[in-house]
Amino acid sequence: MSLVLPFGAMGLVGGWLTADSFHLPDRSVHYLLAGVTPVVAGLLGHYMTSRIGGVGSAGAAAPGAVAGWADRPGGASGPGRWTRRGPIAASLLSLWAIVVAGVVNGMTVGLVLGPVGMLVGAPFGAVFSLPFVPALAVVLLAANRVGRARAGSVVAQADRRAVWSATAAVIAAAALTAPALFGRPAVPEVGLAVAAVGLAVVGALFVVDALALAKVLTLPLPSRLIGAEEAREGGAGIMGTGESVDLGFGDEVRVEVVQPTHAYRGAPQIARVVRGNRERAVGALRAGLARGGIALAIGAALWGGPWTT
Numbered sequence: 001m002s003l004v005l006p007f008g009a010m011g012l013v014g015g016w017l018t019a020d021s022f023h024l025p026d027r028s029v030h031y032l033l034a035g036v037t038p039v040v041a042g043l044l045g046h047y048m049t050s051r052i053g054g055v056g057s058a059g060a061a062a063p064g065a066v067a068g069w070a071d072r073p074g075g076a077s078g079p080g081r082w083t084r085r086g087p088i089a090a091s092l093l094s095l096w097a098i099v100v101a102g103v104v105n106g107m108t109v110g111l112v113l114g115p116v117g118m119l120v121g122a123p124f125g126a127v128f129s130l131p132f133v134p135a136l137a138v139v140l141l142a143a144n145r146v147g148r149a150r151a152g153s154v155v156a157q158a159d160r161r162a163v164w165s166a167t168a169a170v171i172a173a174a175a176l177t178a179p180a181l182f183g184r185p186a187v188p189e190v191g192l193a194v195a196a197v198g199l200a201v202v203g204a205l206f207v208v209d210a211l212a213l214a215k216v217l218t219l220p221l222p223s224r225l226i227g228a229e230e231a232r233e234g235g236a237g238i239m240g241t242g243e244s245v246d247l248g249f250g251d252e253v254r255v256e257v258v259q260p261t262h263a264y265r266g267a268p269q270i271a272r273v274v275r276g277n278r279e280r281a282v283g284a285l286r287a288g289l290a291r292g293g294i295a296l297a298i299g300a301a302l303w304g305g306p307w308t309t
Contacts, residue, residue, distance in 0.1 A: 001146045001160055003045035003052075006139055006167040011041025013171050013194060014135070017178045018128055036108050041132075044101040051082040052090065052140050083144060091137075098136055102129020135170045142166040149248030153276065154216060155284045156248050158209055162288055165205040169295035172198030176302040199299045206292040213285040216247065219274060247276030249284070 015037025019030040082090040106125020110117030142162045149155035175195040253275045 001049070001143060001163060003049045003139070003143060003163075004042045005045070006143075006163055007045030007048075007136065008038040008042035009167055010132070010135055010139070010171060010174075011038035013174060014041070014132055017174060017191075020178065021181075032109055032112070037105055040101055040105040040108065044097060048082075048094065048097060048140070051080045052094065052143055080144075094137070094140060095133060098133055099126055099129050102126050102132065105129070135174060138170050139163060139166045149284070150246055150276075153246040153248030154212055155281050158212055158285055158288050161205050161208060162291070165202050165292055165295065168198040168201035168205075169299065170198075171195075172202070172299050173302060176299070195299070195303065199296065199303070202292060202295050202299065206289070206296060209285065209289050209292055213282070213289055216278065216281055216285060219245065219272070219278060243272045245272055245274045247274065247278060247281035249280040250277035251275070252277065 012034055015033035015035075016030060018037070019033040022029060080090075082093050085093075102125040103122050104125070106121035106123070106128070107118045108121070109125070110119070110121025113120075142159075142165070146156075146159045146163065149159065172195040175191040175198065178191060253273065255273055
C-alpha cells in the first residue's frame with residue numbers, strides 16, 4: 001500500500017502547525033511550510049512504501065479448488081526490506097529516514113533566504129522532524145500489517161483501512177494538542193475543523209470495520225460447512241457457485257450448502273464458498289476494531305480538553 005498520500009496529508013497538517021508554533025504575523029511562512037512539507041513527506045512515504053509493510057504471506061494459492069476461486073489473488077505480499085531486518089533495525093532506519101526528510105524540508109524552506117538560509121534550515125528541520133516521529137510511527141505500525149492476509153480478503157481490506165484510520169487519528173490528535181504545546185493559534189477554528197474531519201473519518205472506518213466483523217461472525221461455524229473436496233465428490237446434484245468469501249488467513253476452503261425450499265423441486269445449492277480460518281480472521285478484525293475504539297476515545301478526551309475552548 002502506497003504511503004504517499006497518508007504521509008502527504010500528515011505533512012500538510014504538520015507543516016501548518018509548525019508554522020503556527022512560530023506565532024509570526026506574516027502568514028507567508030504558513031503557506032511556505034504547508035506547500036513544501038507535504039511534498040517532502042509524500043516523497044518520504046514513497047521511499048518507505050517498499051521498505052515497511054507486508055509482514056508475511058498468508059499461504060499459497062490453491063487455484064481452481066472450487067469454482068469461482070480460480071481468478072482470485074493467491075498469496076499476500078512479502079515483507080518490506082526493512083521489515084525483514086527485524087523491529088529494532090526497522091525502527092532505527094525509519095527514524096533515520098524521518099530526520100533526513102526533516103533536514104531536506106528545512107533546507108528547502110531556507111532556500112528562499114539563500115545559502116545561509118539552507119544552513120540554518122538544516123538543523124531546524126532536524127529538530128522539528130522529531131514531533132513527526134511518533135505520528136509517523138503510528139501509521140508505519142498500521143502499514144506493517146498490510147500484506148499479512150491475502151490481497152482482496154476481508155482482513156486485507158481491513159488492514160488497508162487501518163492505515164487511513166491511523167492517519168486520520170494522528171492528524172486529529174495533532175490538531176487538538178498543538179494549542180497545549182505551542183499556545184493558542186491565530187485561527188483556532190482551523191485546527192478544530194481539521195480535528196473534526198479526522199475524527200469523522202476514524203468513526204466512519206470504525207463502522208465499516210464493525211460491519212465487516214459482523215459479516216464474518218454471521219458466517220456458519222466450520223462444523224456446519226462441508227469441505228470443498230467433499231462437495232465435489234459427493235455432490236453430484238449440488239448446483240451453483242455461491243458467494244465467495246475470503247477471510248485472508250489459511251487455505252482451507254469450505255462450502256455452505258442449502259437445501260431447496262420445496263421437497264420435490266430443485267437441487268441443493270451452494271450458498272457460500274468460504275476460504276480461510278474463521279477464528280484467526282475474527283481475532284484480527286476484533287483487534288483492529290479495538291484500535292479504532294481506542295483512537296475514538298482518545299480523540300473524544302482531547303476534544304474536551306481545556307485548550308480547545
